[in-house]
Structure formats: C-alpha cells, structure tokens
Amino acid sequence: MRKRSLKNFTLRYLVLAILGVIGIWAGVFYVVIIEEVYDNIDDGLKDSKDHIIKEAASDPGILNTNAFGIAQFKITKLPGGWHETGNQIYNSKLYIPQEDDEASVRMLRTVFKKDDQFYRLEVYASTVEEDDLIENILTALVMLYIALVLSILLLNHILLKKAWKPFYRILEKLRPYKLGAAGKFECADQKIREFDDLEKDLAAMIQRNESIYTQQKQFIENAAHELQTPLAIASGKLELFMDEGSLTERQLLKIEEVSNTLNRLKRMNRSLLMLSKIENNQFRAAEKVNFNKIFNELADEYDSLIQFKAIQVQIQENGVFEFEMNRELAIVLVSNLLKNAIVHSEKDKWVEITITSGSFRIQNEGTLPLDEGFIFERFSKGKQNAHSTGLGLSICQSICNLYGNMRFRYFFKEGHCFEVAVS
Amino acid sequence: MKILIIEDEAALLSVIRDALGREGYITEIAADFDQALDKISTYEYDCILLDIMLPGGSGLELLSEIKKNKKKEAVIIISAKDSVEDKVNGLDLGADDYLAKPFHLAELNARVKSAIRRKNQNGDHKVQWRNITLDPDNRTVVVNNADLLLNRKEFDLLYYFVTNPNRLINKTSIAEYVWGDYTDQASSLDFVYSQIKNLRKKLSTAGADADILSVYGVGYKIS
Known part of the structure; x- marks a missing residue:
C-alpha cells in the first residue's frame, strides 16, 4: 500500500469533514433564510390584501379587476352562498405577459365579503429574486468552502511543518543509526512535550540496546580470549606427550585424534576472535591498499598448493583496484576468498580472478549454484570440507560491512563468483 | 642457554618449561610482575618469553624496563590477545617476536631459536x-x-x-x-x-x- 504523508492524511479528513459541516450548515442556513424571506413576502401580501379590501370598500371599481395585470391581483365574484374567509398562501407559477414567461410567484388567496356578496381575492408577489438569492447563497457557500479548504491547506502546511519539524529531525537522526556503530543518538531539547518524550525514550532504548550489545560483544571476545590459554595448555601437553617416544602406535593415533579436535577448536576460536575484533572495529589503521599487489603476492604464496592441486589460477587485471582500508583485513579478505576458491576446486579445474578499478571477482568452476542466503551464515559449510570452521565467508562479509561503500556478493555465472565491489 | 619464562598460568608455564627443557635450555620462571622485574634486573638471560597480561602489571611495562636497562635478551611476547595493537606496541618497544596463544610447542621452539640466533652478535646467523x-x-x-x-x-x-x-x-x-x-x-x-x-x-x-x-x-x- 502506498503510504500517505502525515500532512496529506490529516488534510484528506479535514477536507471531507469541512465539506460535511459546510453542507449541513448550508442546508440549515438555506431553510432559515427562505423561511424568513417567505415570512417577509407573506407579510407584504397580507398588507396588500388589507389594502385592496379597504380600497374596494371605497372604490367598487376595483372589484372589476378580474385578471392579473399591472395590479398583481385579481378579484373574482363568487356565486352566492357562504364561503370560508381564510388566507391561503402558496407557491405557484404564473404566466407574466410582460415578461412572456412563467414566473415563480407567491400567491395569497382569500375571500372577502362586500355588501353580502363574496369575492375571491388573489394577490401575488414575484419570487424570482429569491431564486437569485438562493443561487447567491450557494455561490457564497461554495466560495467559503474553497476559501476554508485553501486556508486550512495553507495553515496545515505551515503548522504541521512547524509542529512536526522535531519529529522529522528525530527520524533523520534515527535513519543512519546502526547498532554498535560510532554515530550516537543525541537528544536535542524539544519544545513539544510529546516529541521530547519520544526522543528521550528513544535515546534510553538505544542506550539500553547499546549496552547489551557491547556486553555481548565483550562477552564473546572475553570468552574467546580466556579460551586461548587453556587451549594452549591442553595442546602443549598433548604435544609433549606425543613426543615422549614410549607410546605405542595405537595410543599415538588416539592422542592425535584428540589433538586434531583441539586444533579445530583452536581455529574456530581464532576465527571467532577475528570476527569479534572486526566487529569491534579493532582494525582502525587504514591505508591505501593495492589489491592487485595482494592478489599477486598471495597467489605466489599459495603457488605450491595450487600446483599440488593442479589448478589453473589466472589473474586478469583490467584495472588497478585501490581502496583505503586496513591492510591486514585486506589480506585476510583476499586470502580467505582465494583459499576458499582453491580448496573448493578439484584437480585440473580453473580459478579466475578479475580485477577492475572498482572491484575484484574470484570465480571458480562449479556446476550448482550455492544457496546465497546460507553461505554467509556463520558455521555453514559444505559437506566436503571437514577442516573449515564455517566462518571464513562471514569474516569476509564482516570486513566488507566495516567499510560502508564496499559490497560483497555471491552469484553463479559459469561457476561460483565472489565479488567485492566499491561503489 | 638460559631462558626466562614470564607467565602467570601455572599449567602453561610448566608445559613451556618442559618443552624448552627438552631442547636443552635452562629455564627460569616468574609468575607475576614483581617476580619478573626482580629476575630481569638481577640475572642475564638469552631469551625472555613474556606474557602481556600479568598479575601486578603489564608485560609491556616489563619490556620497556628490559630495553631501558639495555639488556641484550631476545624477547618474545606470548599473548592471548593476538591484537594488532599489542603486536605493534610490543615490536615497537623492542620485542623480537610475537606469538599468539595458543601455539604449537614446535613453533615456540622455532621462534625461540630464531630470536636467539638473531641476537647472537658475535657469531653467524645461520x-x-x-x-x-x-x-x-x-x-x-x-x-x-x-x-x-x-x-x-x-x-x-x-x-x-x-x-x-x-x-x-x-x-x-x-x-x-x-x-x-x-x-x-x-x-x-x-x-x-x-x-x-x-x-x-x-x-x-x-x-x-x-x-x-x-x-x-x-x-x-x-x-
């Protein structure tokens, strides 16, 4: 779902609500005004009626006005008998010859008696102007509505912008925040209580998380450190024991098994320490590192292994890849990836290294793509490799994560490709 | 050849002592800072194995003490920390080598021999x-x-x-x-x-x- 901004969200409801309020108000206003207008007209008609009846008493000629003309009334002689003499007022249509048109009129019909004769008097008043009035009222209301919405829009824009400014500022501060990263979340003194609370609570929460995170990191590092000495003792004692010369082959092989297990533990512990040191940002020193050089040096270093495994290793240098980073980490990164490729290559296969000015890629032959989600996970390892600690690739990833613009990815394209690119 | 082993962990100390003893070295031990300082300033050694974290003080302090007295011993730092900074600091202060725990005893032998060989001023380095x-x-x-x-x-x-x-x-x-x-x-x-x-x-x-x-x-x- 597309997300609406806070401003648009409130605005939408405000516009609808104002439309409703103005609509109801317009209805009520219209009814009241019309009531008043008719009241007025009716009073006028009654006035005219009294006037005509009074006039008829002194001037019987008026009684002969039997059609609406200029006089806006007509008098009809009624047949004999008794007739009700009440006022009837109603809206009607009337053909006005002067205007050659039907017009809405307000009509008063009454009966009066003169000299024992009943007459019906009908008086009208034009209501054309009331239609105009309604029209005018409606126009005024629509304009009022537009004016209101526009001013609310403007006010909303200004007010929200002003009132929510601290909120957006908090958001901005929160966005780049990374657990355990150097940038801290600092509180500014907010004028609005809610935002002040929000910011303080956020800061407190971050503080708590940071301290738990630091404690855990510290714990892992300490645990790994503390393990080093006992490991050194155990493996040292075994080494001395194996060297004693009085052991039978069977015993020696048994001790070797124990020693191998210990060695695995040592490697794993070392890798864990490495990981926690990378993540604790203990490799601070940075310099311009030339990866072409490192690749060539390491390929040279592993030459005997490469020859032993009869692998073709080719370094394709399309550019010089230089990057400002910790030299030791750069070597760890390259050697892990290179070793990874060599170890997972079978006899007579190839490993191709492609270096450009912004990336390097290590590609080794393979038939089935690896599960991308799985390979970077700690302690994940392929079936064939009993010596791996399963931490090599996660160390590579941790190293790349350390440098914001360094990306590490795996993809399958005519073999397994591990690529490190700088954006 | 006399070697001083400065290490507070008794079990590791005895392992190292055993291993070096088999190579024909005479070994002495110090288990804390004061003892180590005492031995360093009193006797001469060919090589000193130095643990960085010691009860009573830091191994790096001992190292600067050794260097201050213009002693000729080869110093090998043995540390559980394996941190780059420690390594750099140690080597800057004049240590001859840095060995991270846990290590193979054969490797320790090789390092001790190298360190002593390099310090050997009146002979060849072969x-x-x-x-x-x-x-x-x-x-x-x-x-x-x-x-x-x-x-x-x-x-x-x-x-x-x-x-x-x-x-x-x-x-x-x-x-x-x-x-x-x-x-x-x-x-x-x-x-x-x-x-x-x-x-x-x-x-x-x-x-x-x-x-x-x-x-x-x-x-x-x-x-």
Missing part, C-alpha cells in the same frame, strides 16, 4: 644441524657443502624441522607453520605430505645426513 646449514636471512640451504635449491615452502618446512630436531611434529602444526593461518586451515594434509615427500627427495639426493621420518602417520620427525 642454523646448522648435522651437515645441513640454513641461512634464514637469505633463505639459502647448504647441504654437504653444496647449495640446495628449495622453494619457499620447502625452506620453511626444513627450517621448522631443523629447529626441532629429533622431535615429533604433528601434521597440523606443520600445516599451520608453513601455511600461516589467517582463518581456516584450507589445505588438506595431503599437501603437507606431498611437500615433505619432495623435501625428502631433495635432501637425500643432496646427500644430507638427515631424513624426515613419518611417525605412524601422526606427524614427522627429522633425525
């Missing part, structure tokens, strides 16, 4: 065993008065064996020594086997008075 002479500075080998050409890994291997003569060195230890070890031990042990096979061939062709023997498939021994 390592000799029987009719094999290694020059670690130039990475050359002379066997039976004739140059023997070895590749880099083979040289490292031979150096490792010669600094640990007559001792069983297990395969993992060898692999880690020649391989360096950043993270995983990537090589299979077959690789070690093939390297040793080549080395043996070269040694016997050159007429070396030594052979590298396999010990029950557990490790190797030069004798």
Whole structure:
C-alpha cells in the first residue's frame, strides 16, 4: 500500500469533514433564510390584501379587476352562498405577459365579503429574486468552502511543518543509526512535550540496546580470549606427550585424534576472535591498499598448493583496484576468498580472478549454484570440507560491512563468483 | 642457554618449561610482575618469553624496563590477545617476536631459536644441524657443502624441522607453520605430505645426513 504523508492524511479528513459541516450548515442556513424571506413576502401580501379590501370598500371599481395585470391581483365574484374567509398562501407559477414567461410567484388567496356578496381575492408577489438569492447563497457557500479548504491547506502546511519539524529531525537522526556503530543518538531539547518524550525514550532504548550489545560483544571476545590459554595448555601437553617416544602406535593415533579436535577448536576460536575484533572495529589503521599487489603476492604464496592441486589460477587485471582500508583485513579478505576458491576446486579445474578499478571477482568452476542466503551464515559449510570452521565467508562479509561503500556478493555465472565491489 | 619464562598460568608455564627443557635450555620462571622485574634486573638471560597480561602489571611495562636497562635478551611476547595493537606496541618497544596463544610447542621452539640466533652478535646467523646449514636471512640451504635449491615452502618446512630436531611434529602444526593461518586451515594434509615427500627427495639426493621420518602417520620427525 502506498503510504500517505502525515500532512496529506490529516488534510484528506479535514477536507471531507469541512465539506460535511459546510453542507449541513448550508442546508440549515438555506431553510432559515427562505423561511424568513417567505415570512417577509407573506407579510407584504397580507398588507396588500388589507389594502385592496379597504380600497374596494371605497372604490367598487376595483372589484372589476378580474385578471392579473399591472395590479398583481385579481378579484373574482363568487356565486352566492357562504364561503370560508381564510388566507391561503402558496407557491405557484404564473404566466407574466410582460415578461412572456412563467414566473415563480407567491400567491395569497382569500375571500372577502362586500355588501353580502363574496369575492375571491388573489394577490401575488414575484419570487424570482429569491431564486437569485438562493443561487447567491450557494455561490457564497461554495466560495467559503474553497476559501476554508485553501486556508486550512495553507495553515496545515505551515503548522504541521512547524509542529512536526522535531519529529522529522528525530527520524533523520534515527535513519543512519546502526547498532554498535560510532554515530550516537543525541537528544536535542524539544519544545513539544510529546516529541521530547519520544526522543528521550528513544535515546534510553538505544542506550539500553547499546549496552547489551557491547556486553555481548565483550562477552564473546572475553570468552574467546580466556579460551586461548587453556587451549594452549591442553595442546602443549598433548604435544609433549606425543613426543615422549614410549607410546605405542595405537595410543599415538588416539592422542592425535584428540589433538586434531583441539586444533579445530583452536581455529574456530581464532576465527571467532577475528570476527569479534572486526566487529569491534579493532582494525582502525587504514591505508591505501593495492589489491592487485595482494592478489599477486598471495597467489605466489599459495603457488605450491595450487600446483599440488593442479589448478589453473589466472589473474586478469583490467584495472588497478585501490581502496583505503586496513591492510591486514585486506589480506585476510583476499586470502580467505582465494583459499576458499582453491580448496573448493578439484584437480585440473580453473580459478579466475578479475580485477577492475572498482572491484575484484574470484570465480571458480562449479556446476550448482550455492544457496546465497546460507553461505554467509556463520558455521555453514559444505559437506566436503571437514577442516573449515564455517566462518571464513562471514569474516569476509564482516570486513566488507566495516567499510560502508564496499559490497560483497555471491552469484553463479559459469561457476561460483565472489565479488567485492566499491561503489 | 638460559631462558626466562614470564607467565602467570601455572599449567602453561610448566608445559613451556618442559618443552624448552627438552631442547636443552635452562629455564627460569616468574609468575607475576614483581617476580619478573626482580629476575630481569638481577640475572642475564638469552631469551625472555613474556606474557602481556600479568598479575601486578603489564608485560609491556616489563619490556620497556628490559630495553631501558639495555639488556641484550631476545624477547618474545606470548599473548592471548593476538591484537594488532599489542603486536605493534610490543615490536615497537623492542620485542623480537610475537606469538599468539595458543601455539604449537614446535613453533615456540622455532621462534625461540630464531630470536636467539638473531641476537647472537658475535657469531653467524645461520642454523646448522648435522651437515645441513640454513641461512634464514637469505633463505639459502647448504647441504654437504653444496647449495640446495628449495622453494619457499620447502625452506620453511626444513627450517621448522631443523629447529626441532629429533622431535615429533604433528601434521597440523606443520600445516599451520608453513601455511600461516589467517582463518581456516584450507589445505588438506595431503599437501603437507606431498611437500615433505619432495623435501625428502631433495635432501637425500643432496646427500644430507638427515631424513624426515613419518611417525605412524601422526606427524614427522627429522633425525
């Protein structure tokens, strides 16, 4: 779902609500005004009626006005008998010859008696102007509505912008925040209580998380450190024991098994320490590192292994890849990836290294793509490799994560490709 | 040759002492800062193994004390921390080597020997065993008065064996020594086997008075 901004969200409801309020108000206003207008007209008609009846008493000629003309009334002689003499007022249509048109009129019909004769008097008043009035009222209301919405829009824009400014500022501060990263979340003194609370609570929460995170990191590092000495003792004692010369082959092989297990533990512990040191940002020193050089040096270093495994290793240098980073980490990164490729290559296969000015890629032959989600996970390892600690690739990833613009990815394209690119 | 081992962990201390004792070194021990300071300022040693974290003070302080007194001992730092800074600090302060725990005893032997050899001012820096002479500075080998050409890994291997003569060195230890070890031990042990096979061939062709023997498939021994 597309997300609406806070401003648009409130605005939408405000516009609808104002439309409703103005609509109801317009209805009520219209009814009241019309009531008043008719009241007025009716009073006028009654006035005219009294006037005509009074006039008829002194001037019987008026009684002969039997059609609406200029006089806006007509008098009809009624047949004999008794007739009700009440006022009837109603809206009607009337053909006005002067205007050659039907017009809405307000009509008063009454009966009066003169000299024992009943007459019906009908008086009208034009209501054309009331239609105009309604029209005018409606126009005024629509304009009022537009004016209101526009001013609310403007006010909303200004007010929200002003009132929510601290909120957006908090958001901005929160966005780049990374657990355990150097940038801290600092509180500014907010004028609005809610935002002040929000910011303080956020800061407190971050503080708590940071301290738990630091404690855990510290714990892992300490645990790994503390393990080093006992490991050194155990493996040292075994080494001395194996060297004693009085052991039978069977015993020696048994001790070797124990020693191998210990060695695995040592490697794993070392890798864990490495990981926690990378993540604790203990490799601070940075310099311009030339990866072409490192690749060539390491390929040279592993030459005997490469020859032993009869692998073709080719370094394709399309550019010089230089990057400002910790030299030791750069070597760890390259050697892990290179070793990874060599170890997972079978006899007579190839490993191709492609270096450009912004990336390097290590590609080794393979038939089935690896599960991308799985390979970077700690302690994940392929079936064939009993010596791996399963931490090599996660160390590579941790190293790349350390440098914001360094990306590490795996993809399958005519073999397994591990690529490190700088954006 | 006298070596002072400064280490607060008693069990590790005894392991190191045993290992160096077998190599014919006379060892002395110090288990805390004050004891160590006392021994350093009173006696002369050929080599000092120095743990950084000590009860009563830091090993690095001891190191600057040693250097301040213009002592000639080779100093090897042994640390559980394996941090770059410690290493750099230690080496800057004048330590000769840095060994991270946990280490193989054969590696410790090799390092101690190298350190002492480098400190040896009135002799040559070469390592000799029987009719094999290694020059670690130039990475050359002379066997039976004739140059023997070895590749880099083979040289490292031979150096490792010669600094640990007559001792069983297990395969993992060898692999880690020649391989360096950043993270995983990537090589299979077959690789070690093939390297040793080549080395043996070269040694016997050159007429070396030594052979590298396999010990029950557990490790190797030069004798």
